[in-house]
Amino acid sequence: MKTFHHLIVEQIQESDLQQLKGHCFVFPTKRGGVFFKRALLQKYGHHDFMLPTIFSIEDFVQRMTGLSITDELTLLFHLFKIYQKRDNDLEFDAFYAWGKVILKDYDEIDRYLANAKQIYSDLQNIKEIDHVFGYNDEFREIIARFRTLTEKQDKTKLLTEFLKIWKEVGAVYEDFQGELLKEEKAYGGMLYRNLASVLSQDHFEHPFEYYHFCGFNALSKSEEVIFDALVKAKRAQLYWDTDNYFMVEKKEEAGDFMREYRTKWPDSIWFDADSLSDPKTVHVHAVPQNMAQAHLAAKLAGELIHQGAKPEETAIVLADEKLLVPFLYAMPLHDHKVNVTMGYPMKSTIVFDFVLCYLELMRKAQTTDQGLVFHTYDLRPFLSNAYTALFHEGIYQQLNEWFVREKKTKIGLNELLDKVKSSQLQALLKAGKQWEDIANALKAYLTAAFYDFKEKDSGLTDREFIYFFLKSLNQLNDYLRQKETFSLRLIKKIIQEHFRAVKIPFEGEPVQGVQVMGFLETRTLDFKHLIVVSANEGKLPTTRNSNSYIPYGLRKVFQLPTFEEQDAIYAYHFKRLLQRAEEMHFVYDNTTQGDSTGERSRFILQQLKRYKKLEHYTILEKSYEGLIPKAINSNEISIPKGPEVNKLLSRFLQGTEEGKFLSPTSLTNYITCPLKFYLKNVASFRELDDLDEDIDARNLGIVVHEVLEFLYKPWLNREIGAEQIRLLKGLVEKQLIDSLERNKIIQENQQLSGRDLVTKQVMEQMIQKVLDLDAQEAPFKVIGLEAEEFETLVAIDGIGKVRVSGTIDRMDEKSGELRITDYKTGKVEFVSKTLMYKDPQAYIDKYFDDPKYKSGFQGYLYAVLTKGHFDLPVKVGITSMRKLSEGTQWLRDGQTIPADTITMFEEKLQNLVREIYDPAIPFAQTDDLKRCGYCEFQQLCKRGG
Template structure:
């Protein structure tokens, strides 16, 4: 395959042109790199390299102006805006930047197309006058300000451009306008310089004037890259601009039009794939590249063209390991690296000045990968201490004084992160720059391990220095919110360049970077309507009809630009894979591009069209097993000596891996601050309140008078225990207030239940409250002592019958405390965990001699108080209505057998801890 650049150089050689004396002007800098590579290939002798520049650089040199960034343009424009707008009518910089961006784009278009600016601005203001009845006597203040804005556009433009020209600066359009004005002088000053323009398509008026002037003076050659299929079809948008140039430029009346080729009609293999979702496209690109590598042995002359450049990272992550040489022409967005999230978080929490910070914001900041190591001072992790303090005390909103008291040795770092952000913008920027230096000093301790992170820091240091310069020079940033907006504007344009093989192997690039370049094999992604082409957009103050009148580009011309780029890629390619998203995403996707439909309707190429999905490997779920070692058995012996609790045993029944994590590895569940009171906290408060009420009554019969006295203390005791358990959490409003009231209601309803029993003539005697037990269990198969331990909520006598009671704040029904088969009590957690617990308590009480069998054991459910005391029961079968509700010797004997079997299983070195599917 011969490329367009190669053909141009051969044509110049054929004419005997000395390449070293030429100035090549191309659409992009990237194309210049490939041009130099081709020059080295076709020349047979050593020569000086010609001058190779992009059109932007050429025009900038011609104009004598320096292009400045879009952000600095906003600052310059705001200065003019303030000078020529009534003070009471001015917007803040933050509000101004939203509409000024659009106006600057319009300025840019007007200048690039050499439109007499006064005419168009007067036209626009006249339109607004007509719309809003400028002759109306009773105009509102809003309409007056609105019309005043439109009348001021020409003034803003003239003053703004004059200020830029005085400083030798310019935005792209102004640079183009001045370059066009200086073209005649350039021709006179450079009568011997020969220019070669190649690969251009859509040209603005300034570019057309410049190129035509050079052509007229025999100082230039132009090589178009257009195929006969496109230029000869008056309806084909890929040839829209070249048809106009060929028809309208006087130069082509007497000179040949170079070139119209016939490459597009040559045989091509075009495969179109509909792929669901963007990530699937990325994965499928990886599959295609792997197949190509296996088939061809290399990926030279292969390019992946990303219609949606947001797919860059997913595509890079999907590249097969077989890809060796790789070049990525797009940079990695700076906004996507971890350090960006740190400053984004800082700006977000400080946008509104406040003396308190939301606990999650504080924890997230302290936990950030670049911040956490800085709090490790003198072998103490102060970040961990602060997070623990916040979580343990349920501090939902942390005030500044509390932050200071939490970690005084780290006060300097805390100042940078949390304090003095509302003093001045100078100090905010100083905080950010100092923070970067602190992070750098930490990373410098091991430079080799943090090379990439140090590169991140350098780029952010540069960015904040630029912010500092803009703030010092213009003084327009008044608050953190405005600074955040400017920061995001600068950040959005910053990228980290990839290192790669620019001329070898696989090329990954965006659509615009592919200009002038040719590849044999192409993979083009995201060929959907709204992406390729981008579709209609009206991000302009200039109405559509006014653009048509003044020959400014509209969405039709912009679509034609995309059409040209797409079809030009296909011209010399032999194998093309086109991917589109079949699923509807937020704003795009679902509808394949018109380019695909057009390819199919043309009937020129053999096209295959399939809907595909990435290969999803069949992953056989593996059972998570932990085999027991001598160390595990030793740990189990220690646990057995201290005592297995009913809750730990039911935890094993539920999932042995959880038991292993919590008891063997001693991994605690992470408890963060409770914004809303958790269920276990509610349960603890209710249990503790009832313990306070009933513990002093041990050995006594209950009476209505005693219970009435206790009811008067409900609010005091519940409040006390909430303060004890929920620490500094707020229970005075929202869901927490509701839960607080529920806790009081639970206690009150329970006391009412007891009072109703007494009124019905029942006698209740409290035997023990919250009694702790630790009893041995004889298991001959084990050569070490085993104990069962636990705390029983309540033991009482009800009309002379001993009851073992367990409180549950959740809802429990009778079926949950009944069993049929003894073997299932240690295997089915959902059905029998409640029965297992109350029988454990009965076993412990019998072994201590505290009770005489038979007894009743069961649960009082605060969400099911109407059921009263829910007794344990043993049914003969699942369908039997008869059940034994006494805990007898026989019942405990059967239970003891299952209990011992369970402990033997836990302590058996040959039975691993196996995760259950729950």
Template sequence: MTSFINQVLTDILARPTSISDYTFILPSKRAGSFLIHELGRLSKSPAFAPKILSIEDFAEEIAGLKSVDNVTALFEFYSAYKKCTPAEQTENFDTFASWAQILLYDFNEIDRYLIDYKSFFGYLANIQEVNHWSLNDEKTPLMENYLTFWNKLPEYYEQLQEQLQKKDLAYQGMVYRRASERISDYILKNESQHIFIGFNALNNAEQEIFQRMLEAEQAEVFWDADESFFKDEQHDVSLFLRNYLKTWPFYREKPFKKVSAEFQKEKNIKMVGIPKNIGQAKYVGELLSKMPPEEIQRTAVVLGDESLLLPVLNSLPPNIDEVNVTMGFALKNAPVTFLFEHLLKMHSSPQGDWYFKDITAIINHPVIQKITRRASGSLSEKIKKDNLIYVSSETILQQASENTKRLYELCFEDWGNDPRKAVDQLQELVYFLKSGLDPEKDKITLEFLYQIHLLFNKLNNLLLEYKHISSIKSLFTIYKDLVSAHTVDFRGKPFSGLQLMGVLESRVLDFRNVILLSVNEGVLPAGKSSNSFVPFDLKSAYNLPTFKEKDAIYSYHFHHLLQRATNVHLIYNTESDGLNAGEKSRFLLQLEMEKQPLHNIESYTVIPKVPAITGELKVIPKTPEVLERIKELAYRGFSPSALTTYIRNPLDFYKQYILGIKERDEVEETVAYNTLGTVVHDALETFYKGWEGKEIRLEDLEKAVQDVPSEIKKQFREHYTSAPLKNGKNLLIYEVAKRYVNNFLKTEIRNIQKGNSIRILQVENKLTCPFPVEELPFPVNLKGTVDRVDSLNGKVRIIDYKTGKVEQNKVEIVDWEDISSDYDKYSKPFQILMYACLLDHHQPISEPVEAGIISFKNLQNGFLKFSKKDKSGRGAVKNSDITKDLLEDYKIELKKLIVEICDPNIPFEEKEIKQNAW
């Protein structure tokens, strides 16, 4: 394969004129680097290198203006806007930036295509006048402002141009317009012959420059045209070249010098569909792993979607010794960048105290963890321990050690919504982080920090020169714009090893082997999205590029990659939904429909091997160590919750009680259901503990009702957080807790007012008792905490409080065998009867007692008594009395359950838990 650059240089080197006398103009600096490399390879004698420029640099040289980036252009535009707008009508910078970026893009297009801005904006204003939504003769102030905006566009444009011209600055389109206006002066002063190589879609300003230099015989243009496309009037690849051939006066007598026939040659083209982006990256690694070293030197991996850079780099196989990445790494994707972004976002909307998730995101950032040697963990523990949702700066600094104090000050002190202070703090943070990193081990992080340092320097210069940014929120917006446009260049040998690049970097370059990723609609081509105020019809009327021309540009880049290649892999994502997904590109269909005779096209789908995940339930055998642990549990006592956990799922019992695995301690942002239950239980314990052994009096209950708000507040401080519950879900849950306790106490009051006598016998009594199991060679005990034991009109009641909703049928049983097998139906009777067993051991039951539940969500049904249902021919008969005989029947089932838990031959078998349907 002979590359296009090689062909051009071979032609020029054969001429008598020294190569040093030429000036080469190429589409990109990357192409210029390849030209120098190829020139060094072809030159047979020493010579000074020619002047090589990208088209943007060449335009700047002609125009005599320095191009500015988008952010600087935006700041200059705001200054121009303020000069054109009365002070009372001037929008703040944040609002202005939301529409000005789009308008700058349109200014850029107007200048690049040499459009008469006055007629263009007049036409646009007329369109808006026609399109506005009112049919009334009189316009509202909103409509007046809307139409005034469109009429003022020429004024904004003129003021911005004048302002930039005074500083010898320009945005890109302005550079091209000035270059086209000053090309005559350049030609008069110029003595060098210019060689334009590899161009395709030229804007009007570039066309003017090219034509004037061709007519002055100071330039040659080498178009990379292929006859397969050039002769096809319908093919988009040569849309622009055919137009130049027809419309440029120079080509009426002098047709293009060379039209190649490279695309028709033999090619192996494989169209590969792979699900997901990561699948594409892995497949690239597989392809490269099979290539010999000499072929890798001739291979380019081209990313249609540049966000695949990191997945592809991480998927490169071991046989890739060198890789040259031409596109740079987006600084916004660097891990340390997220730290600064999070700080700016946090300070852009200060609320007095800092939200705990913002704090933990910063102090748990890997860089912060590294430089503080995890000393920041004490602050995390403080937040979890005290369940702090919002944390003051003072609290944060109190937790600071000598190593972290300055770090916490930089991150969490109030910046006063001052952009200058924000930049100063962040710059100092950069130096602080730099001082804690190892120059050898943390080279990449230090490089990212240096780039962020340069970015903050730029922000600082903008703040000094322009006074537009008045808040940290505005600063955050500009920071994101700067970061998104900033790339960190990879260093390496540019002409050896595997070439990894984006589509635009491939201009003018040719490779024997091409692997092109993300060949999907919406990527190649990019689609119809347009960030512009100018409607399609107006663009068409003024010959501005629309999505049709942009599709033709993508078509040229795509087919140029294939033009001189021999082996081509075109990879696309087969997933039709999800991020960056879609159907395969029309370019692939076009290749198949217009297949060249010598092209060998294969199309297939690759599906990664996914091992079948079996849904087998886990089985844990009882080892000697596990059995020893069970003996310890039995000696300390089985609780109702432990036994019902086993009934529900033996694997959960194994994890919680054998292994001792607890739930991870996290900040409880919204009051959890178990916390609500604890608050209500402890509040009632506080009230009823003082009445233990006494009969409840009406005045005691009425006083308790008055004390409910303060008691609930106290319980929330102890069990949830010391911070007041002022808003959101937590305030609602706080009110629910008050209502639960209030309603319960009022129910008690109504009971007494009806003439009932309630005597409190026990409150939250922790009970234990031996429970001999003859089948086991070791002692077994039971334990549990009974919420309340009272006497209602002389009848003893064992009461368990539930903050959830419980119905009467959930405390009834029919067959004793079911009580230890069905958790959902019988867990509550199981617990109630176990409390009765514990109580019976300490105070033997001589007369029938009652046991049951008071459900705070079902208070209207009162005390829900346990009942044993005996089905007979006449229907079910309920018995609510707890007697010695009934407890003996229960103990039989309880023993069976405990024997099963302790049996070494019965493993812990996981149960399939049915999920609740919503």
């Protein structure tokens, strides 16, 4: 197979070799350059000549401008300083997230040579906003995005703040450029703009005699100007890689840019493949679940090599990079050399979790006369991380048993050190609360972990992750060292935010072994055998993520890229990748679990439609039922629904003696992980550490619910006014003491002091605050307190009627509406309202896909349970005890829930229950390892500590 790089080399004659040293070849990626070098040496390696300079485009602009691209954090600090001059009260903490968006917008503005001043023209009032942003929906979306970044909820404030930023962002742009140039710093876009402008000047001193730009597509405006200037000066050649059919067929978006370039630069060199005339074999594999995809891909790769495919001509392309680690675990590495050329998201690594858990532990540790005191609530996540157990096996289990046995909620440092066997861990725990000491301890620990893996010749990927993390931490530390005023909370947030977007580049010998890569890393590369994994709609191409404050309308006017171009870019990369392949495997997840759509990518559908008309194409489609037979990873646990399990499941049926039902919590357990649901709610399996919920948090929930119930009980079925609620406030303390005694949290007549007193005060404040909120809402009629009488039945053929029920904390009637309120002590998250307006079904689906929306899930479930019992429109809200200042957070922005939405939810709920009882679907482990983070069955599943 002749690859694109071989074709470029063919253009170089033997007689040209001596001139090459003054030439420069530029590729979209570094990898492209490496493959070109190999192809060049394959042909001319035995000749005596000096290699040309080979660059990625990013390195090229740096070399040409003599400036290097400054790292994001430094840029952010500079930008922050400028903003701070305009707003003294601005804190880095609040600025960090939206500052990143602005930085990205500036970068794009420069790459596309747009006029920042005009883009950020005075948006003085709402009228102008409407005019400029055009779509109100979009503006709402931008504000919503801003809201998620600022954690501010008050809408008016939010809008004012957003407009304030908008008003200044144009002027800040200029100051920012000036500041950076003074210090010889720059972001990427600045360099592109700079090069585009200097190249057209006559006196520009070229560092190279001749330039070759190879394999580009969808050029930014600045790239276009750069290429054009050099072509016109007869100093450059352009090489394009295309396929006949997408150049000829006008409706083919893959050829959108290329057709334009063919007219613009007719003298370029075009490599037009004619892929449709060559015979190919195409396999489409429908696999249930993410993990199974990784296993299948590993199996297919092994088989291909076994059948004689050359490893370096074989690529596994992961459209979802999260599958990298599962794939590497599944791939028999001893048999095959694997080269990973992709960035892996730092946020999905164990080391990232480890560092965050550790920082949280140290941040929340209290300083007392006897030294640091840790809360078991913070210790548990830290102890259960796999890296904590590296030097003390089983530490989580041992210490947790001790916490439970001794009813410990807090532990002093010395007491803890006695239980910890490893000196490395001891050093971590002893680090104290100063960032510098913490950073040193972390470095020492992770370095020890690195060498430990190395010594055992294991954890190859872990070593890569640790190495990269330490490198980044050192860099980060250089800044943090000068910021003594930064609290540990802020440092943790910076680390969290900073690493969230970071990808770990895997660096190896890229031309050897089976190639594993992300989709964008395939640019300019060709492989004979291709396995594309996560070939699902939504992953290929990825869902559009417009992390920008510049709306669509302005983007169009100023010729900045929009999502339409994004699709054309993806289409080109995908179709180009296929053009020289002889055998292709597309693996996709056909379930709708997690973030999977269950559908194959539209790119695959388009190609299959085209291929099916061609006789010399062989298309084989295969669907895998259940998990892949003989699980490749023997650690996988899956519980089939045999007679024993069915017997246990039958306890939730109507008419059984035990009176059991599926509760909202058990159903969210199922959504989190079917195996967890089975272990916890079906088999009632209790790990010792099942008591791991923080005792204080549990008590708090019980007591606060109980006191509010008792206070309002006399008002059941009566209307209560603000004045009467204020009178209830006087009864809180007495009811609280009663409840604390009833629940044996304090002894009868106990004189409260220390922790008990604080606990009581916290609870009291919460209850008082709830009553204050209620007084503002009064009058209303109390119609239910801790109500347990509502249930819905799901009929399943041949099995019976499954009961779904729960306890509704409070129901009241106000202004002709039924209001259902749930008190929560944990975090509350709802699915975005934008989605609710855009796609109601997808909105409801989210509640069934992602357990983080469990509060909303519960809310809708209550609306289903009470359906038909009241002749009133229903509204559901969550009162978060930890965020009482925000008041009750109402689902659907405080609107009542339309009947058809309740029905939509009910239908999904019935499907979920039917799935639980479906004999063909075993209780399998979740694919999402993050969900295992706080699961009490980690030990059993060998996931985590």
